[in-house]
Amino acid sequence: MGVLDHVSEYFDCSSHGSSKRHKSLQTVDVRVLIDCEGCERKVRRALEGMKGVRDVTIEANAQKVTVVGYVEPNRVVARIIHRTGKRAELYPFVPYDVVAHPYASGVYDNRAPVGYVRNTEYDPHVSRLARASSTEVRYTTAFSDENASGCVIM
Secondary structure, X not given: OOHHHHHHHHHOOOOOOOOOOOOOOEEEEEEEOOOOHHHHHHHHHHHHOOXXXXXXXXXXXXXXXXXXXXXXXXXXXXXXXXXXXXXXXXXXXXXXXXXXXXXXXXXXXXXXXXXXXXXXXXXXOOOHHHHOOOXXXXXXXXXXXXXXOOOXXX
């Protein structure tokens, strides 16, 4: 939002005192099974007709659809499911250099595209070692009795 948007809110007579919330421009990555060009065309048409969508990029090899626009991620997923009948979810993979421990239990995924691992930021099912941020916590959890895949010597 620029300066003119902020100034125009003060002089806008149509809102009658209620402030409008503007959706922010964001990029939404969705995982969709795309087998052929027909599937790709069907997904593209479903998303390009959606209000607020600025750009749709489809990577068929990575099973990834990237939507740029003033949209909400849950609505994008719901639109794909409703219009195409395909199973869709928010893209669960991130580049492996973003994650502190890309080969920890629950992070490495054989189904992920090359160079990607599972996003561990919000997933409670991944091991604590994968989400650890400080060096002390990483070493403490690696050699604890609760860690089944810890050091066998201990």
